[in-house]
Amino acid sequence: MRTLAWAGRRAVGLRGEAADLLRQAQTERRWSNVTLGVGIAIVGALAVAGFFASLIAPADPNAVDLTQRLLSPSREHWMGTDPFGRDIFTRTLYAIRLDLVVVLVITYVPMVLGMIVGALAGYFRGWVDAVTIRVIDAFIAFPFIVLVIAVVAILGPGLQGVYIGVLAVGWTLYARLTRGDMLVLREQQFILAARTLGYSPRRVILRHAVPNLIRSNLVFSMADIVLNLLLLAGLSYLGLGVQAPTAELGAMVADGQSFLLQAWWVTTLPGVVIVVLGAGFSMIGDSLADRLGQKFGVVG
């Protein structure tokens, strides 16, 4: 009888623990949903505002009016004006559009390229892999931004330099990630099975392996987007990225820095937009990593 009572207490105790675990899991799930929602709302709202900039914006982004210099935020100029008398709110909208487009390009073009290179290296191994991995190691040995700045310095400042610089360096991270996944994947029996069915290497890689590799790359790309946003703003701030007078968030931060004490808004408000946009992408990335990372046990 005593053992029975004891067992009963254990069971009740377990039920309590199980309920706690369940509650904890549900809370985590709910927070993940909230995070995803907030992230999508932030990025979505800014993206819509940016893409309809020409309809929403109250002024011309490049209209210089020296009589209106450095006005503080008011009903007329929501974010004030910059040292050339341009409306900062207008410029911010145009800058968001430009930044989003550039950031998507410099994230996903290297992703596709890196995935292809990594998949080939991991699948064929041998000298293809040896050469690829040495090249990747050589790139990764340098700080990312130093290499990009070097490329931009050679090609001259401007968006073209940013595109080429980031593409030249950015693919390596995706290639390394994909190669690692591919090494695991190629020993999976469904890849062996596809080969024993006489499918061509091209078909095995593109149709059978790559769909299994996209998941981890997408998760990684969400973190990469944030870094690329900061990179683009940083390069433009240094005068290596987008050139005046085109509105770009990092360049706008640079525009106002000598007036920081008289007109804080010129630098601060575009800076806040960078932070908010980056935070939005981070939130989407984190909750996607939670969801995509655990779906299948096979890879990533």
Add this chain to the structure above:
Amino acid sequence: MMSADTALRAAEPETAAPPLLTIEGLRIGFPSLEGLVLAANDAHLTVGEGEVLGLVGESGSGKSVTCRAIVGMVPHPGAVLGGRIDFAGRNVLEFSKAEMRELRARQIAMIFQDPASALNPVFTIGHQISEVLRLNAGLSRAEARNRSIELLERVGIPAPDRRMSAYPHEMSGGMRQRVMIAMALAGEPRLLLADEPTTALDVTIQDQVLRLLEDLRRERNMSMILVSHDMGVIGTAADRVAVMYAGRIVEIAPTDVLFSRPDHPYTRALIDAMPQLTPEDRSDLRTIPGQPPDLLKLPEGCPFAPRCPLARDECAEVSMELTAVSPAQSSACPFARDGS
């Protein structure tokens, strides 16, 4: 170019049918830091038309690697170092990449051990079977769909038309193994390489899958190599058995002969180690003394000598060549019949 099929018919005399597959002196090596490991060392075997050859041996004896060599897929970084593998009269080791793909697509199929990873997790099973039919049998999308449903029905998947849109993770291990078999059969192969097809399944499902394979083989007069380390599976499913030890075939014989009159001491030990569940025999499980051999430190002569009850000094000079014990049975041990 002459297709492999017509080449075969030309090479096949009307009377005594030559075996479909002949492996002679196959050597497969894996480089390692301490030296070359021979996963297959002078292996010989034949598989007749419509025959099931069981390939038994403990882990690491070279069974799977030998199978994979037949379809040119020795795992990295291994390589075939010598010997011949004649399939339907042609040495597949000399095939070009295109010929090898053609061979895999139409002549030889393979099924694997682990049904958990044998199907691509991101595609429906309907997609995966249809793909084989469209690529390897040249069917249209609609024909492939109908044929896929037929195949799934044939391998015993209930409600096959609804199962077409299921993903692998929605199915049990046994069901996935059936789908795998359906995919392998889609190309109407003449030889099926079944690499431990039932090892990962529980016993009742094992039996069903073996029965299914046997039925399908009969229907299609397909040949099969059944790799297993389970003497019970081999005993029920195989026509002939080849016993492999440390990369060598040590005995090859018809199944009933092998079980009633095993010759090689290793074969005897394997059969003795099979659990007996009879009221009379309640003895403990018997095991083979010693460890499976380290392929880097094989002794001279017979690799089984260190664990063999009949071992003697001359074992170091044994050539390990298979010699006929009776018309259908050959063994690599010259001393097995001495004492008896």
